């Protein structure tokens with residue numbers, strides 16, 4: 188029985204890998220929006236295909252565009268530090284962006300670019316099917332939570348959509364510009380860590396009523 192479950196899981200992982208590899212291959216030549224004509228590299232995503240946590244940013248920057256890998260610039264290095272400080276395991280995390288090609292001059296992606304790229308993000312989320320999604324910044328929050336979301340107002344508050352627990356927080360690039368955002372991001376990441384531990388059964392289940400004191 189155990190071997191059967193193991194084989195099923197293994198098979199599922201292989202299929203997931205194939206689906207995402209095919210999509211990644213297809214997007215290398217994507218010209219569904221104008222960003223396809225200015226990019227150096229399409230930046231698909233990185234991490235575990237069976238991740239419990241998915242971090243979703245806005246779009247690739249210059250370093251990501253040059254290397255074809257998400258979150259490798261200064262903001263990415265800061266994200267590494269944030270993940271380490273929250274004691275979250277990289278081997279259970281996947282990171283990507285709303286748009287897969289760099290907007291020139293690091294501007295925000297335009298609505299038509301977001302719309303064109305949305306189906307690909309949707310496919311990544313569908314295949315990986317994380318339990319927790321961390322939206323890094325306003326754009327990811329507007330795409331995944333609500334078009335009316337405002338990051339300063341909505342960050343730090345869980346949103347449940349289907350089986351997904353979604354936490355909006357500031358993008359690491361915003362922290363590089365404004366140090367005062369470090370504290371709120373730390374608080375949000377503590378919530379993510381606690382939820383992760385709860386999902387993994389690493390936190391004791393809360394009991395109610397509490398045991399009477401002796």
Ligand code: SF4
Nearest residue numbers: 217220223287288304
């Ligand atoms: S940003 Fe997305 S939709 Fe636009 S060209 Fe790149 S992969 Fe295609």
